[in-house]
Amino acid sequence: xxxxxxxxxxxxxxxxxxxxxxxxxxxxxxxxxxxxxxxxxxxxxxxxxxxxxxxxxxxxxxxxxxxxxxxxxxxxxxxxxxxxxxxxxxxxxxxxxxxxxxxxxxxxxxxxxxxxxxxxxxxxxxxxxxxxxxxxxxxxxxxxxxxxxxxxxxxxxxxxxxxxxxxxxxxxxxxxxxxxxxx
Amino acid sequence: xxxxxxxxxxxxxxxxxxxxxxxxxxxxxxxxxxxxxxxxxxxxxxxxxxxxxxxxxxxxxxxxxxxxxxxxxxxxxxxxxxxxxxxxxxxxxxxxxxxxxxxxxxxxxxxxxxxxxxxxxxxxxxxxxxxxxxxxxxxxxxxxxxxxxxxxxxxxxxxxxxxxxxxxxxxxxxxxxxxxxxx
DNA sequence: TGATATAATATGACCAGTCATATATAGGAT
DNA sequence: ATCCTATATATGACTGGTCATATTATATCA
Numbered sequence: 001x002x003x004x005x006x007x008x009x010x011x012x013x014x015x016x017x018x019x020x021x022x023x024x025x026x027x028x029x030x031x032x033x034x035x036x037x038x039x040x041x042x043x044x045x046x047x048x049x050x051x052x053x054x055x056x057x058x059x060x061x062x063x064x065x066x067x068x069x070x071x072x073x074x075x076x077x078x079x080x081x082x083x084x085x086x087x088x089x090x091x092x093x094x095x096x097x098x099x100x101x102x103x104x105x106x107x108x109x110x111x112x113x114x115x116x117x118x119x120x121x122x123x124x125x126x127x128x129x130x131x132x133x134x135x136x137x138x139x140x141x142x143x144x145x146x147x148x149x150x151x152x153x154x155x156x157x158x159x160x161x162x163x164x165x166x167x168x169x170x171x172x173x174x175x176x177x178x179x180x181x182x183x
Numbered sequence: 184x185x186x187x188x189x190x191x192x193x194x195x196x197x198x199x200x201x202x203x204x205x206x207x208x209x210x211x212x213x214x215x216x217x218x219x220x221x222x223x224x225x226x227x228x229x230x231x232x233x234x235x236x237x238x239x240x241x242x243x244x245x246x247x248x249x250x251x252x253x254x255x256x257x258x259x260x261x262x263x264x265x266x267x268x269x270x271x272x273x274x275x276x277x278x279x280x281x282x283x284x285x286x287x288x289x290x291x292x293x294x295x296x297x298x299x300x301x302x303x304x305x306x307x308x309x310x311x312x313x314x315x316x317x318x319x320x321x322x323x324x325x326x327x328x329x330x331x332x333x334x335x336x337x338x339x340x341x342x343x344x345x346x347x348x349x350x351x352x353x354x355x356x357x358x359x360x361x362x363x364x365x366x
Numbered sequence: 367t368g369a370t371a372t373a374a375t376a377t378g379a380c381c382a383g384t385c386a387t388a389t390a391t392a393g394g395a396t
Numbered sequence: 397a398t399c400c401t402a403t404a405t406a407t408g409a410c411t412g413g414t415c416a417t418a419t420t421a422t423a424t425c426a
Contacts, residue, residue: 006281006285012288032275084296087300098192102334104331114270150363
């Protein structure tokens, strides 16, 4: 599970509430690890149970108390251990390809429409990527060390490259379908 | 859920048992939609409940009866409907990137090792892709129409392109890490 | 002889994640 | 006047999928 370790990663920057964490995820790693609000709270409970974080309850009037989570030494150790561990391969599931595999039963027009819709989604994603740096900069209180920015940029670059590759594939596929005889 | 529709896709080629389906998945679409044996059986039950497939029980001695599933007209309609429906975007989760995002706390050597291990996995995957055509040809009783082969080839091409893009990213990242000052 | 593979279906426990909804108040927008 | 948003945490129902295991006979391999 990457979520628990991503949370440790953020708490290693600064103590945060579940609410803060949700915002942190949404403005930084969402593109490769979206986090559900309910799941964040459940995972925080689990992290506390394991002793990797502690809770500090900050009373508030008129709204729920803030539960500020702090990473512990054990948590920091676990974070480092995990960072150095080779990664589980990612889930290869690509719903579009399942359709493409069985697309022989479609007309050329239908198949092209399928790929065009996919390509449109990819183009939209590329535009989103272009907006990420501002969003993140806006949120990141103090932009962290150049080293951290370097690694953060790597993740963005990955997204751009992979999305471009998928887009090129889709565009070439569309061109090739036109040369296909419909059975 | 793509699994149920992939099953419909296979049953549209020919009636099959759950056991047959598992083999079909493993020799064709596994790379973009792996299927768990237990999940196949549960899904078949569900498809039957919805009237998209019917079951024909073929008695056998000495081993469990074969339950041969046949696609129905309703199932064929559902398959076509699904094929023409624009696709849900794929799950963007990439565990490696979560680590890279927080990799500022690693030494350059540790970060490089992480990416090298990842790159090794990608190279292995590329070699696997090279072996897919033979495997699939071996299994596909009658290689289906050229049109079907065309679409099947598209899915393989997607895998190769995306894996190559990821590999190039990793290799360039490794080169760049060496120019990074360790904080 | 004993282990493993093949054929075939099935269940139970579990896990990570999603979605809807609940609570409670303040402030701004339509 | 009403709706939406922000702040903040929490639970219950559900879903798709994984893993281990069970059954039962034959055949193969070391």
